Amino acid sequence: MPASYEEIQEKVITELSKLTSPDAGLTEDSELVTELGLDSFKVLDLLMDIEDEFDISMPVNLLADVHTVRDLATRIHTVVNTPS
Amino acid sequence: MNREATTTDNTVAQNLAEFSSLSEALDYAAAGVTGCNFYDAKGKLSVVLPYGELQRQARVAAGRLLSLDLKRGDHIALVADTHPDFIVLFFACQYIGLVPFAMPIPLNLGSHAIYVQQLKGLLTSGKAKVAIAHKEFISFLEEAAVDNDDLEWLGTPEQLSDITPSERPLEPSRPEEPAYLQFTSGSTRSPQGVVITGKAVMSNLQGITRTGLKVHEGDRCASWLPFYHDMGLVGFVLGPVASQLSVDYQRTRDFAIRPLQWLRLISRNRCTIAFSPPFGYELCARRIRSADLQQLDLSCWRIAGIGAEMLRSSTFKAFAATMAETGFSSNAFLPCYGLAEASLAATFSELDRGLDVMAVDALTMAERGIAVRVQSDNRKVNEIVNCGRALPDHEIMIVDNEGGLLPDLRLGRVLVKGPSLMHGYLDDQESTNRVMLENGWLDTGDLGYLFEQNLYLTGRRKDIIIVNGRNIRAQDLEEIAEGMDGIRMGESSAFDIETGDGGQIVVLVVECRLTESTARQSLVKHLQRKVYEGFGIYCYVDLVEPHTLPRTSSGKLSRVAARKGFTDRVDLAQAIISQAETA
Numbered sequence: 013m014p015a016s017y018e019e020i021q022e023k024v025i026t027e028l029s030k031l032t033s034p035d036a037g038l039t040e041d042s043e044l045v046t047e048l049g050l051d052s053f054k055v056l057d058l059l060m061d062i063e064d065e066f067d068i069s070m071p072v073n074l075l076a077d078v079h080t081v082r083d084l085a086t087r088i089h090t091v092v093n094t095p096s
Numbered sequence: 097m098n099r100e101a102t103t104t105d106n107t108v109a110q111n112l113a114e115f116s117s118l119s120e121a122l123d124y125a126a127a128g129v130t131g132c133n134f135y136d137a138k139g140k141l142s143v144v145l146p147y148g149e150l151q152r153q154a155r156v157a158a159g160r161l162l163s164l165d166l167k168r169g170d171h172i173a174l175v176a177d178t179h180p181d182f183i184v185l186f187f188a189c190q191y192i193g194l195v196p197f198a199m200p201i202p203l204n205l206g207s208h209a210i211y212v213q214q215l216k217g218l219l220t221s222g223k224a225k226v227a228i229a230h231k232e233f234i235s236f237l238e239e240a241a242v243d244n245d246d247l248e249w250l251g252t253p254e255q256l257s258d259i260t261p262s263e264r265p266l267e268p269s270r271p272e273e274p275a276y277l278q279f280t281s282g283s284t285r286s287p288q289g290v291v292i293t294g295k296a297v298m299s300n301l302q303g304i305t306r307t308g309l310k311v312h313e314g315d316r317c318a319s320w321l322p323f324y325h326d327m328g329l330v331g332f333v334l335g336p337v338a339s340q341l342s343v344d345y346q347r348t349r350d351f352a353i354r355p356l357q358w359l360r361l362i363s364r365n366r367c368t369i370a371f372s373p374p375f376g377y378e379l380c381a382r383r384i385r386s387a388d389l390q391q392l393d394l395s396c397w398r399i400a401g402i403g404a405e406m407l408r409s410s411t412f413k414a415f416a417a418t419m420a421e422t423g424f425s426s427n428a429f430l431p432c433y434g435l436a437e438a439s440l441a442a443t444f445s446e447l448d449r450g451l452d453v454m455a456v457d458a459l460t461m462a463e464r465g466i467a468v469r470v471q472s473d474n475r476k477v478n479e480i481v482n483c484g485r486a487l488p489d490h491e492i493m494i495v496d497n498e499g500g501l502l503p504d505l506r507l508g509r510v511l512v513k514g515p516s517l518m519h520g521y522l523d524d525q526e527s528t529n530r531v532m533l534e535n536g537w538l539d540t541g542d543l544g545y546l547f548e549q550n551l552y553l554t555g556r557r558k559d560i561i562i563v564n565g566r567n568i569r570a571q572d573l574e575e576i577a578e579g580m581d582g583i584r585m586g587e588s589s590a591f592d593i594e595t596g597d598g599g600q601i602v603v604l605v606v607e608c609r610l611t612e613s614t615a616r617q618s619l620v621k622h623l624q625r626k627v628y629e630g631f632g633i634y635c636y637v638d639l640v641e642p643h644t645l646p647r648t649s650s651g652k653l654s655r656v657a658a659r660k661g662f663t664d665r666v667d668l669a670q671a672i673i674s675q676a677e678t679a
Contacts, residue, residue, distance in 0.1 A: 051633075
């Protein structure tokens with residue numbers, strides 16, 4: 013299921029808003045761990061929601077370079093648009 | 097490639113680890129029809145590797161490694177994702193006297209830089225001559241290998257298979273030679289490699305399969321444990337080969353995201369043996385909804401092993417209660433105790449008994465180091481789980497700080513003796529001498545007491561912090577701080593504090609020269625981020641004035657005193673609230 017970067021970014025922000033406080037001020041540049049304070053359980057929740065939504069499996073090697081919302085959305089975009 | 101998983105039933109008679117080496121164990125298993133099966137994130141079977149095929153591939157890979165003209169005993173570093181190639185290469189080394197060691201894969205968000213540092217440390221300390229990683233991880237490995245002059249070959253398994261195998265005969269590792277190295281910490285500066293001989297690991301596997309688990313025909317294993325941990329490697333890669341059991345693997349990451357898949361695998365393939373640190377059971381109880389359980393039948397699961405850390409009985413009560421409708425029996429819980437320095441296992445509790453918990457008076461335990469059993473009354477009790485008896489030919493002894501033998505129910509340091517013990521730490525005679533005592537005793541550094549020959553573990557090494565199933569060395573956290581500008585070695589102290597409700601916070605106290613508040617704020621954030629990237633945990637950072645961390649008379653930092661200083665100085669409730677706010 014191909015999806016545009018914008019759609020993916022919007023989805024990531026929607027999922028994240030369920031896991032963070034309403035006044036977190038989510039933007040593309042929000043740092044997932046240091047700013048939003050996602051702990052390892054919340055990261056797992058986020059990954060599960062995203063994988064279910066886009067029917068993908070996020071490779072762990074890509075997550076090593078994810079710091080911000082944008083980093084995450086960019087990599088999901090890559091995976092979603094790579095034929096398996 | 098087979099389309100179906102290997103069967104549980106085998107065509108050769110079961111031999112429980114009565115082999116002199118790992119290669120001999122594989123040669124025996126190869127004659128049967130059992131093997132390993134790999135499942136993807138959705139629980140679909142992706143690769144089947146019967147032991148016969150594993151043997152064939154391992155021998156071919158051994159021939160290729162021989163072509164690299166390495167010396168017998170040279171070390172081979174393998175990035176150990178849950179993939180058949182890792183097992184193939186691990187056994188390839190066994191056929192030619194090379195010594196493999198497993199390196200982790202990156203699991204934390206944003207961990208790129210620290211992961212590369214970690215690999216660098218492992219390659220150097222492990223004196224690797226060859227380093228192999230799959231294409232997903234090869235770029236990290238290449239980064240880590242820059243400036244490494246010891247490496248003679250680096251590549252992917254695919255690149256290795258381009259090498260023409262040597263015609264030289266295979267000369268398997270002998271029992272008294274090192275079979276593999278096990279690294280026990282994620283330190284970037286000084287990871288410590290445990291050297292395990294073939295003889296030691298075979299002796300441990302015999303104890304595990306015959307006495308600990310009483311493996312019999314009809315057994316089948318399931319595992320999500322990482323191949324780079326001793327429980328994953330020895331327990332669920334080498335153990336199944338040495339007892340010819342079929343095993344079903346899923347990746348650690350897939351388990352963490354969807355723990356239900358682990359239970360589905362057990363239910364569907366009628367697995368009988370599966371282990372996890374307490375964290376795994378907690379994750380299941382926490383993330384699985386009861387509606388998910390309807391299709392599960394876990395009545396086949398006869399051994400739900402628990403190892404690797406302190407046990408809290410409430411975790412298992414919660415798991416058993418959630419799983420009751422699936423036919424899971426709480427008698428299947430099997431606590432055991434072990435450490436990489438003893439290959440894997442040192443004690444096993446009795447089968448089919450479930451958790452055996454001793455309630456002891458908390459105050460007497462804390463103040464006098466004596467376990468006094470109490471009935472239910474108003475006193476505060478600690479519930480201590482029975483980890484069982486030492487494996488055959490092994491012994492457990494409890495000693496005080498001066499090394500004097502302590503009687504039953506007296507708290508002290510746990511010593512282990514027996515044929516499964518390590519040869520020593522790689523190239524580190526000083527550390528080896530510190531733990532390998534006279535008369536063959538190993539000082540585990542863990543704390544506990546004995547009662548009627550059963551071990552009750554009350555605390556792991558003082559310098560180890562266990563968070564969500566990970567053993568984190570305090571010094572590894574301190575190293576992160578010490579890597580920062582303006583913070584020197586010995587100017588930070590890490591420890592954890594129990595918050596009373598079963599939770600914990602990890603604290604990093606750092607001596608800080610900065611006076612400006614935004615700079616201090618940014619240092620705190622930066623440290624928290626580095627700790628998260630390295631270890632996937634939140635930590636509370638406490639900045640203190642220079643030269644205020646407590647030291648021992650010899651000038652060493654005292655974490656115990658630092659912890660006390662912290663709890664005296666900082667309102668614990670405030671630290672918990674600040675953790676809850678960020679988390």
